[in-house]
Amino acid sequence: MIIAQLTDIHIGFEPEARPEELNGQRFRATLDRLLKQPNTPDMLICSGDITDRGDEESFRKTAELLAECPFPVHMMVGNHDCREGLLAAFPDTLRGEDGFIHSAVEHQGLLVVQLDTLEPGRHGGAFCTGRRDWLRAQLEAHRDTPTVIFMHHPPVVSGIKWMDPRADEQWILNLAAALEGMSQVQAIHCGHLHRQIVTDFCGIPLSVTPSVAPLVAMDMRPISPDKPDGRPLITTEPPRYALHHWDGERLVSHYETVSDWEVLAFYGPHLQPMIRDMEREKG
Template identity: 45%
Template sequence: MLIAQITDIHLGFEPDSPGEFNRQRLDRALDALLALDPRPDLLLATGDLVDRGDVESYARLRQAFDGLPFPVSLALGNHDVRENFAEVFPETPLADGFCQYELRAGPLRLLVLDTLEEGRHGGAFCERRAKWLCERLDEDGETQTLIVQHHPPIEVGIGWMNTDPTEPWVHRLADCLAGRTNVVGLVCGHIHRAVTTRWADLTVATCPSTAPQVALELRKIDPDVPDLRPLIVANPPAYALHWWNGRELITHYDTAEDHPVLARFDARLQEMVRNMMDERPV
């Protein structure tokens, strides 16, 4: 099972530009996914789908996804607006007004969560959303389950993008997931960087963005002192691939750009490849 993930598309950042930079970056990421062999079985787009939450940008996003040979499942981020999103993507399930739903992907069950609180940059996960999650987890304690959401519940070290680990929503989510032995991990976006860590006995994998990336700057930041540090950089659009091998979920990150090839599987390297593979037990 191969699940692709893109995140933080921010379509509509240039609302009046037909050749919008972020649309070009999205198209490059989708082209890279289409060129994969094997192709993904599913694509997750995990929030900040558009930049201003407007219907027109959601319509352009739908156009960008139309015709893909694999299904696309969507989550909402802090730049999204539920009402406008639902107008353009009415088939996306809602639970008690939130964009939360269960999805079967081969042997895996995915639980897509809504961490949006409109008007707030950081995440949220209220009692109503937590009740839905706990009910879904209580219904099935056997099927291997992946949690999908926009905001990571972790402190990443980039001060202006951090989640405070003492925030109530983080504890509420951790309480829902505690002791759930069939939850295989949590995938998110929001940080505009690839970040991986352990949290609440789970692996949290944060996908880099298709829109420009956040600079890797770990110095403490003082909001009262603009020190000219880089905040956003034009690294290539990126994506994640989550491969379920039947035992573990393995996450790879890549960028949508040309990679210079330094070696190919030709006759000169055939013996090396054969010897390496022969070491594996039959």
Template identity: 45%
Template sequence: MLIAQITDIHLGFEPDSPGEFNRQRLDRTLDRLASLDPLPSLLLLTGDLIDRGDVDSYRRLREALEGFPVPWHMALGNHDDRANFAEVFPEHTFTEGFLQYEITSNPMRLLVLDTLEVGRHGGGFCNTRAAWLNARLDEDADTPTIIVQHHPPFECGIPWMNTVPEEPWVQRLAACLAGRDNVHTMVCGHIHRASASAWNGLEVVTTPSTAPQVALEFAAIDTDAPDQRPLIVADPPAYALHFWNGRELVTHWDTAEHRTVLARYDANLQPMIAHMFGERPPR
């Protein structure tokens, strides 16, 4: 099984621009994903779908997704607006006011969580959301499960993007997931970079954005003294492919940019490829 993920699209950052930079980057990424062989089973869009929470930007996002060849599913981030999202994407299911729902795609189950906390840049996960997650996990303790959300619960090391373990929402989420042996991985966005962590024993990965990326700067930051450090950089738009091999989820990251091919599978390299397959036991 192959799952595609894009995140932090931030449509509407240039609200009056018909050729918006972020839309161009999104279109290139979707074109790349639509050309894959095999196609992914589904596409996850993991929050900060738009930049200012406005209806028009959600409409442009829906337009960009029209005709995409596989089903797509969304989570919300801190730049999103629940009411405006629901107006444009009514097929998405809200539970007690939160965009939390289950996706079943044999042989996996995905649980999409809502970590949007209005007024916060960082995440949130209240008792209502936790009760929903606990109920879903209690219903099925066997099916391999992926948690999908916008905010990663780990401390990434980039000071202005950090989440710290003392945050109440992190502790509440950790309590829900403790001892859940069938939860294999959590996939997130928000950091605008590829990163991975063994958070409380659970693999958590973040995917780079289709919008520009966050600069990799670990130096301590003084909130009262701007130091001209880079915050956002124009690295290429990117995506993740999560491959379920029957035992574990393996994540690959790639960009949607053109690259120079240095070798192809031709007659010269056929013996090497055949030899590599010959080394493996039959399946």
């Protein structure tokens, strides 16, 4: 099974741009690559900040483009989104009776959990005791099922100071409490940071998928809210996306940059001996 992940699309950042805003162009290019690349996903998860302002028009534009996908599409909210706008554009989105857009569904022996870390008006993450208890109950009910968790906000300190939470924020402690002792969780995949990072949380491998929208500059120097220092914050590095491959035992994540490149080698008869030798070595 292959789970594609797009994150931080930010449609509507430049609503008056003509003929199409930069974020829309980057989204189209990424979606085009996703649909044409040789590894057909079984599902696509868009892990938050689908829009930049949470407006219905931006959600509608996104839904029109995603309608091209021949596989199920699952939507999540980020801090730039609003739940009402997302549900209006994507009415089949799974959500809990508590009003949060979260779900836990088993696919081919893997429990795929999507968390809601939105608190309207707050840039950083949120994970209240209600969401903590919901997640704990889902994991308790599936202790023997390998699990992957998708969430918008990374519950870790990356070193990019202006984007980072404090390590002891209550929402992070709530998430840690829900995950305690849940050894079936194989990985946590996030967005929000607009850069790729790999680390762990509560002993669980955690990675951040880079954004479709422009990336955050990789600058880990201390930053002062009182002294603008002219540093780069956002760059035009190419958009990226992830493919998470589940083989029934192990989850492996692949990341691709969306840009123009040349193929330097094709698999023709001249390379067949090499492929045969490599396969022979495996026994």
